[in-house]
Every structure is written in C-alpha cells, then in structure tokens.
Amino acid sequence: MGAGGVRVLLLSGPAQGGGGVEKLAGALGASGLEVLRAGSVREALSVVRSDAALGAALVGWDTTDTAMDGPAGTGEVLRAVGERFVRLPVFLLVTGSDVSGLPLWAYKLIQGCVWPLEDTPAFIAGRIARAVADYREAVLPPFFRALRHFDAGHEFSWHTPGHAGGVAFLKSPAGRALWDFYGEALFRTDLSISVGELGSPLDHTGRIGAAERNAARVFGAEQTLFVMNGNSASNRIVGHATAADGESVLVDRNCHKSIMHALTLSGAVPRYLVPQRNGLGLAGPIPPSALARAGDGGPAVSAVVTNSTYDGLCYDAVEVAGLLAPHVPRIHFDEAWFAHGAFHPLYARRFGMAVTPEVMDDELRPTVFATQSTHKLLAALSQAAMVHVRPAPRAPVNPARFNETYLMHGTTSPSYPVIASLDVAAAMMDGASGTFLLTEAITEAVRFRQTVVSVAEQIREDRDRPGWFFGVWQPDHVATRPVEDLVSDPAAWSLEPGAAWHGFTDLRSGYCMLDPIKVTITCPGVTADGAVQELGIPARIVAAYLEQRGIVVEKTGDYTLLVLFSLGTTKGKWGTLIDALVDFKDAHDAAAPVEELIPDLGLTGPLPDLCAAMHAALQAHGLGRLLDQVFTDLPTPEVTPRAAHTMLIHDDVEQVPLDRAHDRVAASLVVVTPPGIPMLLPGENIGRADGPALTYLRALQAIDQEFPAFAADIHGVHRDQGGAYHLDCLAFSDSAVTPVPDR
Template sequence: MSVLYQARKWERTQEAFIKDNLANALKELGEIDLYFAYPGSILLNRLDYYLRENDSKGFLRLSQCIASNIISKKFHRDISVWDIENYEDDPFNRLPQAISRIKTKPYFEVLSIVPHARSRWQHIKEEARGVRRSEDEFVYETVVVGSAVDALKCIILNSDIESVVLYDGFENGYDEKDSFLKIFEGVIDFQSLDKSDYLSIGLAQAINKIRPELDIFLLSDQNIESFSGKKESLIFDRIFYQMEEPLEIHLSIIESINNRYKTPFFDNLKKYAERPIATFHALPIARGKSIFTSNWISDMGDFYGPNLFLAESSATTGGLDSLLEPTGNIKDAQDMAAKAFGADHAFFVTNGTSTSNKMVLQALLVPGDIVILDRNCHKSHHYGCVLAGAQPYYVEAFPLVEYSMYGGVPIKTIKQSLLKLKSQGEIDRVKMVDLTNCTFDGHVYDVRRVMEECLAIKPDLIFLWDEAWFGFAHWSPLLRQRTAMGAADALSQALSQPEALIAWEEQQKTLGENPSDEALLENRLIPDPRLVKIRVYQTNSIHKSMSALRQGSIVLVKDIKFEHVESQFHEAIFTHASTSPNLQIIASLDVARRQMQLEGYGLVANAMRVSLEIRKQINNHPLISKYFRVLNNSEMIPEKFRESGISDYNDPSVSWIKAIDAIKNDEFIIDPSRMTLSCGHAGFDGTTFKNILADKFNIQLNKTSRNSVLLQSNINNNRSDIALLLGVLNEISMDLDNKSQKFGKEYQINFQKSVDELIFDLPHLPNFSKFDDCYRSNPQSDTLHGDIRRAFYDAYNELKCEYIDLNSTEIETRLESGPVLVSANFVIPYPPGFPIMVPGQVITKEIIEFMRKLDVKEIHGFNKNLGLKLLKTGSI
C-alpha cells in the first residue's frame, strides 16, 4: 500500500522526489510480483508508463484499482479487472483474448519452475492459457520462476498456488546468506536440495514440508519409464516426458484440484435436496412442508430458507449414508479428511469433541488400565475414565497463579510418573498418556519430544492429544510440527532411519545398563526404534477453528496396531454416536476439509497476522496499554521451558529466525492465535469485562479468568475486526482516565483497591491431592492413580454420602482430626474450568481455601444450598 499512499501525494503535490520514490517502489514491487500472477507485468508496465509520462492521475487511478482488487480479491472472481482501463489499442494494456472474459469459476494459480531464459516466461504463461477449455471447472493463472529457491519463496508467499509443475533442468539458486529463506531453515532442510540425485526430487520434498496439500507434477527429459518405478517418484502426482502432452498436463492439474474440491457427502446431500421426495419416516421437518404451510411457524422457514429442510432426513439410503457404519459418501469424506490431516483414519463426530475424547478412551482402555492424565484437561477425559473404568494418574501442569490459570504438564513431570509406576511394578498397566494440546489458554507442547521420551520408558504407549482448539495448525508449516499427526509422521520417519538406532546405542553407552531415575529425568531420552510402536490419536473440534457447524468434531488416527482395536473402536462409536446425526454438521465437516485443503494455508497465515497486529497495537498504545495488555510468552511460560529465551513474538530485537527456533525447540510455546488480554489493571474481573464487551460493544469472546479474557484470531477475522477491538479498548480506556480526573483522589484510591484485589489477592491454585486409600489398589505406595469409576458410582448411593457446608467450622475440625473429607463428585469452577475435586479424591485445606475465595457464579458439581457432597469412607 506504500505505492498507493505515495501516488496520492504525487497527484496532490507533483513533487519530483515523490516520483523518484514511486520509481523505487515499483522496482521493489516488480521483484515481489515475480511470485504472484496478479497484478502481473502488463499492469505494472502500465504504471511505469504513467510514471514516465508524468500522468499522476492515471497512475493514481490504476494503483487504486490494483490495490482494491488485491484487498477484495476481485481478481479471483472477475478476470476483467486484469484489464482495468480496457484500452483496446494500448499495447501496454492489451491482455490475451483467452482471459478477457468474466470468470465465475473458482480461481487458483499454478507455479511452473523452468530452466528457460526469463524472456521465455511470458510465452510459457500464454501456452498454459492456450489449453484452457470452456468446460473446465476451474480457472488458473501461471506463475513462472527459474530456480528452486524462488519456487520455495513463491510457495511461502503466495497462498493462491495450488499446483506445481517442475521442468527438469532448473537452477538451485540457494544462497546461505538469503535472509528470507534462513527464517525457514527450521522447517526446511535446504541442504537436501543438493543431496538428491535429482534437484526436482529435493525441491518436491521441500515443497511437501511447507504445503503437503499441493499437487506436484514433473516434466523430465530423462528416462521417466525407469524413474517412475522408483520409490522417490511417489512424491509426484504424475510424471510427463517434457511438453509432449500440454493438454494432458492441463487436464491433470484440473483433475487434481477437483479431487480436493469434491465433497462426497455434501455433494450427495445437495443432489438429495433437489429430488422430489415423499417422506414416510419420523422427521416431520424434512422437506419443510410442516414449516412453510404453517400459520404459526412459517417465519422459521423464512429465516432459514428452504434448503435446510430439503436437506434433512433420517434416512441412510437414496444417496445418503450411515455415520455409524459408513460405506459410501461419508466413508469417502472421512478418507479424504484423513489424507488432508496426514492421518491413516478419520472419523466424523456430530456431538462435539467431548464425545470424540470419550470414544477414544472407551475404545482403547479397559477397567484397571492406568492413564497418565493432565488434571486440568477437559472434563470429557475424566468422564471417559469413569466410563472405561481406567484409573487416572493425575499429573500437574505448571501454575500461573497471577492469572488464575495453568499451563502445560512439563515433560519431567510426565517422566516422573512413568518412572514411579515402573518402580512400583505397575508400568505394564500404563496404557495411555492423555494431554491437551493446545490448552484453552494457548500452551502448546513439543509433541514429538513428549512422545519420544515417554516411548523411551515404555515403547508401546498410546497417546491421545486433545487438540480441540488446534485443528487449524496443520495448515501452518511452522505449527504443523507441534500437532499430533505432524509429530507422529516426523517421528515415524526419523525412527525408520539407520541413525535412530545409532543414536539410541550411543545413549545406552552414556547412561549405562541400569541408569538411575535421576539420570533418566535429566537427559533427553531417545527410544529404541526396534521396540517403538507409533500409536497416536488426535481429536479436533473442527467447529472451533474451521468453517464447520457447532458440534462438528473429528477423530484422527495414526496407530500401527489399529486393526487390532478397530472393532472396539467401532463399538465406542456405536455407544456414543447418535443414530440420528445432524446431516448438516456432517456436510459442514466435509466442506471445512475442502476449504482448508484449498485455502487453509492463506487463511491461517492471515489469522496469525491479525493476532500479531492486535498484540502489537494494544501493547504499544500509549493509553490502552495503561489498562490492558496482551500477555507475552515470558508471562505465560516460565523461563525454564523457553530454551530460546523468546519473551515476545513482537519483540523488534528478536529475529524471525530465533522465533522459529523457539517454535521448533522450546518445551512450550504459545499459540500465536490465542491472546490472553489482562483486564485487571482496568479494574475488571474477566467475567464482568466479557459481559461489557458483549452487551455494550457487540464483541463476543468465550474464556475468562479472574483478571483476564481470552481473545482468539481465526480464519474469520480481518483488519476491520482489529480496528473495532482497538476502538473499543481505547474508548473504555478514555472513560477510565476521564473518571479518574473527574472524581478525584477518593475515586482513585477505591479504583486502585479494586485493581489490587484482582492482581494481587489471588487464590492459590491447589494441586491434585490423592485418591482415598479405599480407592487405591495399593494404599502403601505413593503413586497417585485410583479407581475413579467405583468412587463415581458409590456416590449414587445416598446412604454412602453426606453434605457439609463450605463455610462450616466442622470442615476445619475434620481437616485437623478426621474423618477424612472425600469428594463424591466432580467439582469444576468456571473459571478456571479444571476439576479441583474428582470422585474419590481427598479434600485438603488448600482446596477448601481455594473454594472459599472463588467469586464465580458457575461451579459444576457444587450445590451451594446443600454444600459439598462427600463420601462416607467408613461405610464403603
């Protein structure tokens, strides 16, 4: 937009130095334009012509049109905008006739990497246009570069690229001093470009690491018949012998895009809605007749429109499919989702990730199994243990007392739990490690490291990663490595290499035959690749970060032994899934996958930009930052978990190279899209501030803590949203300043008192205590797991229960001299949202103090009128 800004100044002032600035800006724009189809050399040449002719009005008019088309992406929808002034006789602006018509088809761009001279590149673009057909379902433009490095820059910068065509013979072009590419060395091994026998293979592998969804085609003048039979060739979607079949190349590009574009279930649902159908099943709302002919509820039909009702059915035939036992288009849609997310299997769920988690736990665990479980995870995991009869071994996340929240569970804590169970002879009972990635507040694990070190202690562990909030991360080359499926893939590849066994053997020499627990805790452990079984499950709330309807969830599987548990996994589906699933939710899961495969990379990148800009604007604003601030990495993650030392994503003194090193290597990072906005210094508790934003300013958010609220940027946000948020925060800050000046010292003293209560007078966050001895298989041991299921159902017997007032002095007496206080149920305050009591847990003084200091209205499992529900342990 610098060009547009200076164009306005030039048109207004006619100053020569501005014209010089524009000439330099155009030169820089031309270098960037290399990686994009629009605006292209024709329009940039036209701008240059206006500049040389001193036509400031023409320059401004054209630059405004180009800027508008880029921002609105009108060039995706209307090809005529490429020829803005449409001067038929103007040689600078005459576009090929093949692209002069209006476009209504989905648009994308194809990257061609060629060995030809730059003077030939425009001809290559023309050749690509020449094979277009009116019956093509999509329209594309070609971007041409001449080296591997420019290809990678294009892939990173241009989110419209959907297909790549490699012409053998192009240059490497790698320069280790290239500052732009050095940023991405943590993701891409650029040295592999030189190691491969074919540069094309090395480049294709590098592209696949950045954007694995892209289709890659190879044009080669070598012996492609022989090469096509090699394993390395599988990275290409198809291999052609040079340009002997230009139409076939075009058709292959179109077909590959169509393979991602098709949505098997949604497509069939649309066809079903178009058919004239008489319904004789139990769903009166289907076809909408009871709605549109009603004297009383026809407004519902007006609001939703006819398609919603035409696409409703309880049938599983006639073009539809069964979610419980899919064999047709739902199965196809799930298979496509699995491929899109890098999984072996995928299962759609229409009643939320709460159900997805319970499905996995029930399918993989049996009564008596032990699960290493984050005590602060979503309640569905705790209830899943109750249903499966598994015994949770609760591990604690690091606390952030000043914000009334928890982070993630340190790897050292997880290893300690495994080693403790091993020393007690119970390691064989440990079946699963179950963690939340990322947490509600944005703490993201080094997933690969957690799995590697745990598998070094017990090589057959199953991992369940609840990534309800993190599904979008697959579409970011930086964050993908921190997802369950991304880490499982990287770990599988690493363990298959000869170097993995060598590294393990070297570690064994260092640690010795019988290493102490201390040595195992202090060293980063390497698993024995001969023993490891990769068994990873990931659950995603697709509706939380992608374009799916509420309750749309998915279970992703990469389990080498899945065939051994598949039948029981289906039993878990039968247990939890509705026999009448919402067809619109299933369709939205199908469509969400399509969108992310075709434009997820660009959408997620934009969400990151929005978040970083919000952080920068709030924390650097002279007035807003007086009352509000987005907490940075150092405030959300203790230093010992940040090896990189990164304290703030927006720190101008920190290079992106170091920031990406943090994403790759730190034990925990903060998901950039999640922003904890501290509001305590403005005198607001989280719940009050959330309600003010919603009721007065129409800004909605979800999670709060005692002195903060959580903001999330997602694929739905844009720069206008940033402006709205900043305007609201500025208005509130100005009001606080005005009140302070207007009402004087007494007001200021009271205001500071309320701030101090929110910032300093905070309840201690209690850890999990232990299960009562009657719920532990070995009361003499100091391990933490217990029979939560038996405690849960003991509470169903009122004769075994009692109630005690939270503020009763009897509590102090019993804490001091007994009998012990044992929780009969889950007690979950919102906020902070984690269970401070679970069935069978011993209640401690710290827990009581925390409960008494809570000022939240919503506490699940606690009836203020009755008091705490306790189990009479003597009667059990």
C-alpha cells in the first residue's frame, strides 16, 4: 500500500520557521505526499479530528516548553492524535540542541524527531514517506490486506463467480452500466472460495481465520465467526446449536422473528420472558423479578435476551447473567443493534462479552453467545454479521461441533467484499479509534436531542406562534446537562425506578439504560404513562412528510419516530432533520393543504384536519392499550412451532377472515410493525373473539380501511381487495402434530 496521495499534517511554530521547513514541505510533496499546513493549533486539531486520510504528522516543538502545554500547543495536538489514531507516525520538528526536556508520555506518541537543518530535505522526506507506507500497510486488518495483495497480482480467474472479475459485465450494455456504477475493484475482489491463499470461512483457516481471531480480540470474545447473511442467520445458528427437539428455552418475547425460526428448526419449546410496554407503545425491559423467577417452569437449556431493544434499551448484561445463571447454563444476547457496546465506557457491563471470569465465578457463570448485526450501527456492508462466543465450564462449546451448525446456515459461496467489510469494521473499532468514533456519534446524538428541546424554548419566546409539539424520549436532565457529562456518565441515561419519563415499573437502579444514539422523537397524542392528549399528531403522517423531503426514519409508531445516530451521522444530516420538523410544525400551524405537503398520498384538505381525524381514530379504537395487552397477555401454545411448520408445508392451512379466526391456531408468524415483534407465533391459539390479538387486529383493520394511505405494515396478514384481514390457520387434518408438552 503505497504512500501516494496521502496527507501529512505540518504544524510549525516560529521556532521551526525558516527555509528548512519550507524545503522539507517541498520534498514531501515531491515524494507524492500532500502536505496540509496548519496555521494554528486549532486548525491542526480540526484536521486530526476530521481527516482519516492522514498518513503522518509533523508537529513543531519549542524545546523550552518541557511540559508541552505552552502556547505552541504541541502537547494538545499529540494527545489528540493519540485519541484518534492507532500508531499514526508523528514526528517532532525540533530546532533546539537536544530533546532532553521531552516528557516521558510524549515518547509513547511520537515515532521520532526531525531537525530540518541537519539532514537533507530529501532524506527526511524519504524517512517520512517510508513511515507513511508502513503505517498504511499496518492499519489494514488481516483479510483485507491479503485481498488487496491478491488483487494486485492481476491473476486470471478460472473459477466462480462467472463474471470472471467483472469482465462478463463488459459484454452487455446493462452489465457495462453495473460495472461503471460500482467500479472494477468490487468485481475483481468478488472471488470464489477456491482462492486458497485467502483462506476459507467454512473451516476458518488462512487470512479469513486470522480476521475472525482478530475480531474476537477486538470485541472481547473467545471465538468469533463471520456471518454473511445477516444477524437473522446468526440467531438461527446459535439457536439451532444450543437446543434440541423438545428442550425448553427461555425466550424474550421482545425477540426478532429469526429466534422463532431457530425454534422451528431445532424443535425446542419456548417459555417466554415478558417485557413491559409503556404508553407510547415502546417495548421496555424484562423486569429483574421476572428473570429471578425464570426457573419456575422447570429446567431450560438456554435463554435468549434482546440487548439492546429496537428502541435502545440495554441491560446490565452482567446483572442479567447473574439473575439467569441459576436457571440456564447458556445465555444468548441478541445484540443485532448493539455491536458498538464494547467500545465506549458509557456501555460498561452492558454487552454480552462483558460476562467474563473477572466478574462472575466459573461455578455460576453461563456460556454466553452474542449475535451482532455489524452493518446496522457500525461500518460494514449489508448482511455483515458476527457471532461471538465466551464459553464457561458449565456448558463447554466444542468449536468443531458448533461449526457443523454454522455450516448448515452458511453458504459455500461467500461474499469476499462482505468479509472484507467485517474485517475492516473490527479494525475501525480497535483501540483508541473505536472510542473516538463512538464518542463522536454519541456527541452528535446528544446535541440533536438538546436542539429539539431548545427549539421549543425559542418558539416559547416567540409569543405569536403556537407551541412546539415534538419532543424526545429521554431523561429530563438531558436537556440541560453539559454534553461532556452526557457522553461519559452512564447514570445520565439510566431508567431509574419511578421516573415518569420512561413509563416502566418494577426496575432497579442501573439495571437498564437508554442508548443515546437511538433517538425516539415523540409526537403529541399520548404520554409515556398512556395519558391521552387533546392535540394529536400521528407519527405516520410526520413520517410520510419526512419521506417526501428525502428523510427516511428507522421506525414509525403511533406517536413516535425512531432515528439512529450511527458512525456515519453528520451535523448536516441531523440539522436537515431539525429543519424538516420545524417546517412540518409551521405547516400544521398554517393549516397547509395536505395535497401540497405530501402529494404522493392522494389526499386533500388541511393538515390539522387529517391529524385530528387519525388521532381520533387511534384513540377511539384504543390502539395503544390494545398493543400493550397483545404483548403482555400472551396466547396459549397448542402445538410446537416445528409441528405448525410441518402442517404448513403439508398445506394443512387455510386463510380465515378475522371474524372466523377465534379459537383457531396460527400457522405462521404475525408481526406488526411497529414494533416489529411477533404477536402470534406458529402453533399459538389466536384466542377469543374479544381477546387481545383479534381485538387489536380488528382495530388495525378498521384504521387501515379508514386511512388506506397509511396502512400498517403487517407480516403474516393477507388483505383482500376491500382491505379485510385474513390469517393463516392450521386446518388440523390427519397430519401428525406434536402438542406442546405440559409445563
């Protein structure tokens, strides 16, 4: 990896001025390095904190400043480099006679010293260029480095894939367009498992195996496996490898549907751990008292806990492990949305791999699996995921046997670009770099949160305007505490018992916290405790307006919008969202016509009228109250998920309208978004005609029919031309089924 085109920061003070520095800058340019001249410490710090393309830094030092904290600011710049980069070559520009006054801490951050007038500019520039080249090679993680070297060999491809390095695409106009769009590098590195020198993800050998071992070190695991078909596959791997037919598994009811797929594959029988819900419809934590009683139903082989939740609630994983350990030998933390947990002090103890021998004795400590969707909030390509393993003596993990299940769910045609992105994602989070990147993301999220509140203050001061109606779901003190405190203090985000803002009960201090990078914007209509407000702005209408503005949120509830502050979030990005929210509010104040604001809906009339009508419908049907009942008053399982699936593939299934679905057994998952969590599982009795499930679905059906432009996103429900719902139900013919065992 050469040094050409790389930037070198140059900060020189008066003591290093003169022709020597200018000649050195010229020699660096002649070596192919772009020199960034910083005119001040402030400019230098800005470059260090924002420019990941830096290959080296030359920082002037006044040798009389033995503490390095004088006006030249050398120490401040060096410390900033240490916080941002790992092993970036830093050279001190020195004009004094020696470096005897250099503090010891500085030696850890510099690679050497440069006296511009003692050696020739060409020689010094050559040393720096060599250091830059070595650094750029060293920052590459194992697999990505090998992949680049292989690509540089320009070998002919005689193996799959058939596009042969992209050449096949050049033979077709459509193919050529694809080539031009993505570029040659993607196709040249889309390779077959036949390339032995790169290793194999199937037996974890070669550079791929080295990359997985490096990721295990970075993420704090004993073993890490790369998964190329998403965290859904990761969940199926762990679930299928840890439970067998008929065995009981404790399952967080606030789980992803892939957990249910694992139960179907393994034949295991779920016993549910039921989380709370608040008045906003947000899924809360499983109460600690429920975890302590988890063994009341008898022995179980493992437990599954969603950490963090879709809405950003993350547990003290060490405490959860301690509560569950008496009941299960294994815990699977589904951390699809929490791959960043290990890389910032704010999340200490909050992630699965924190359950180590140092915090829990081996006699009690369970084996822990953590499945992570690396691409969601870290930097990786879509479908990039990892499985992390920390075995315990109570439930050893045989790597070869675990790999057999991994192979069942993997592919023999893996995507090498996806593997490279996993390798690089781990490298990005290694050491100081990971903490820096997360601090930046958390900081932007906090500033956004505080800005939403400050807009309300500004509008309140303008007495001629109606009040601001958007809010943020967060502790009250977030609006006023210093940003630095909120970025560093976990207690600032804790769901403290009795705090009104979160709306949950049966908690204890520190048990659960809100991840600040998951921001839930609240719309007027209901409060966290379920109280109905007179003014209602349903979030589906706001989301439609934002989409018209080119802003797509992660999740839309009845009165909430979820946005994610990932590593890629910028000030410009969240500033644009603030602007759009202010514009929506202005449009509502002015009773602007819907057909002008959101023309794609095909609706007419003033915006406030549409909001008021939908708010009235939501409250008339009691949708929020019904949602809470659906996820706390659970249906009765009649047959196992595996048995229900057996009947499904034998076509012992019929579509039934809601008015005839009572007391029938569901044949497939019914997943309502929001919250994106299964409300009915295969094999569960749908319940009475006036029971929670059917009452809720009838309410959704009525609202969909009244407001078809805002129809709910429901998986497992079939709509006829009139918008009426139908469910897949088991027909119970002569097919053999397995009833759920008595528990």
